[in-house]
Amino acid sequence: MMEARETMESRDGMKTMTGMGTRAGGSALATTVAASVASFLVGMDVLIVNVALPTIARDLGGDMATQQWVVDGYSLLFAALLLLCGNLSDRWGAKRVFVFGATLFAAASLFSSFAWSMMVLVVGRCLLGVASALILPASMALINEANPEPRRRAWALALWGAGGASASAVGPLLGGLLTPIHWSLVFAINVPFCLLVLVLAVRIAPSPRRIKPFDWVGQTLALLGFVLFIAGIIEIGSLGVSSLRAWGLFGAGVVALVAFVISQARVRAPMMPLRLFRIRGMQVALMIGFVMIFNWYGMVFICTMFLQTELGMGAFAAGLVFVPSAFVTIFGNLIGGRIITAHGSKFSITMGLSIMIVGFLFEFLYPAPIPVWVIATGLSVVGFGAAITTPAAAGVVLKSVDAAQAGIASAMFNTFRQVGGSVGVAVFGVVATFLPSLTLALRAVFLASAALLACILVFELLRWGDR
Numbered sequence: 001m002m003e004a005r006e007t008m009e010s011r012d013g014m015k016t017m018t019g020m021g022t023r024a025g026g027s028a029l030a031t032t033v034a035a036s037v038a039s040f041l042v043g044m045d046v047l048i049v050n051v052a053l054p055t056i057a058r059d060l061g062g063d064m065a066t067q068q069w070v071v072d073g074y075s076l077l078f079a080a081l082l083l084l085c086g087n088l089s090d091r092w093g094a095k096r097v098f099v100f101g102a103t104l105f106a107a108a109s110l111f112s113s114f115a116w117s118m119m120v121l122v123v124g125r126c127l128l129g130v131a132s133a134l135i136l137p138a139s140m141a142l143i144n145e146a147n148p149e150p151r152r153r154a155w156a157l158a159l160w161g162a163g164g165a166s167a168s169a170v171g172p173l174l175g176g177l178l179t180p181i182h183w184s185l186v187f188a189i190n191v192p193f194c195l196l197v198l199v200l201a202v203r204i205a206p207s208p209r210r211i212k213p214f215d216w217v218g219q220t221l222a223l224l225g226f227v228l229f230i231a232g233i234i235e236i237g238s239l240g241v242s243s244l245r246a247w248g249l250f251g252a253g254v255v256a257l258v259a260f261v262i263s264q265a266r267v268r269a270p271m272m273p274l275r276l277f278r279i280r281g282m283q284v285a286l287m288i289g290f291v292m293i294f295n296w297y298g299m300v301f302i303c304t305m306f307l308q309t310e311l312g313m314g315a316f317a318a319g320l321v322f323v324p325s326a327f328v329t330i331f332g333n334l335i336g337g338r339i340i341t342a343h344g345s346k347f348s349i350t351m352g353l354s355i356m357i358v359g360f361l362f363e364f365l366y367p368a369p370i371p372v373w374v375i376a377t378g379l380s381v382v383g384f385g386a387a388i389t390t391p392a393a394a395g396v397v398l399k400s401v402d403a404a405q406a407g408i409a410s411a412m413f414n415t416f417r418q419v420g421g422s423v424g425v426a427v428f429g430v431v432a433t434f435l436p437s438l439t440l441a442l443r444a445v446f447l448a449s450a451a452l453l454a455c456i457l458v459f460e461l462l463r464w465g466d467r
Helices: 002-020 024-047 050-060 064-092 094-113 118-146 150-178 190-201 216-239 244-264 274-278 280-310 315-320 323-343 345-365 372-400 403-434 438-464
Strands: none
Touching: 024 064, 024 094, 024 118, 024 150, 024 190, 024 280, 050 064, 050 118, 050 150, 050 280, 050 315, 064 094, 064 118, 064 216, 064 280, 064 403, 094 118, 094 190, 118 150, 118 403, 150 315, 150 323, 216 244, 216 403, 274 280, 274 403, 280 315, 280 345, 280 372, 280 403, 280 438, 323 345, 323 372, 345 372, 345 438, 372 403, 403 438
């Protein structure tokens, strides 16, 4: 009975969509703007908190490990729930999930702004991660629904992508502007954005609902695995390499992730189909997505610590260091599509990765002490390379699978990116804990990032061969 009812609701939803049809002029524009604002908000909240962490720690207490959890509590839940929330978006309707996610984001932002301890703040950040996982796949589905014409859809997706890409650079700047007033504003600033999204959502056409099975075993194992794995890395840095508790968490996470992979080969409707990993384009794109965000989030985390702790800069001044990279990233996104059209995805990825490697090596090789302008320049070069690489890698994902698999392939790509960000913050935070100074930690981050990207570049060139 339930399935029959859902099927009827799905048909009704489709009829409603068809009936509303192109009420679309305004509806499509409202949908595109709402989805782009939401994409910006989700991306911004990943990094806006970084420059506020030293101030928050002074007010609420907390060591390096606790500060890492303020960042990773968001990105980890975001990553672990993306695939499930993509499924929910199909099953319950993209608009319904989108509106619920935006409402939860506003509530979690208010909760975080009134946090009275670091543990309460970590809880708030975890709730924000859940809300982001609900918003992101639903926002992309809404753009596809509202823009059936290919050229208009391409424009809408470009605007949606630009919102997310620019947010990672704007986040630290906005955090630097708000923290001197009070760190709680770093979270409260989300509320007006959420209200704008909810107002625009009134004009979004209803979404169809589709019956899709849940992979509860896979989702449970993935969530446990990611959380325990990241917790183990963070606790190794906090408690030391001899801590049995830290290694126990790490080992349990590895076991859960292995069990997750095994389960995906056996369940009828896996949340992450393993057969997609056999596609060469997917292999390259997933590794690029993971390593790029691993490096970027880890670098921004250590850079903000270095600027404020080692150089004694205020939050506002530290945020200004990220301004050039914000403009350069936006410019890179604008020309990235033209480069892909003119020369293809392989050329764009090779070019983008090479530029990122140059940026990291420039920062690493500059003699000590590292001046602020070197960090700002390096961030801009790396951001420019990333802006060229990311849309090309996303395009490879979509080209590697048929239309019926595009949703799950995109979710896998975004999941790998967000997991990479969580692991990057955890690993580079551990590096900073064990090295005698943040200057050495920053140099280690630059060198490790360049080396990892060089490995990915070689892998990409060898795996694709002459293609």
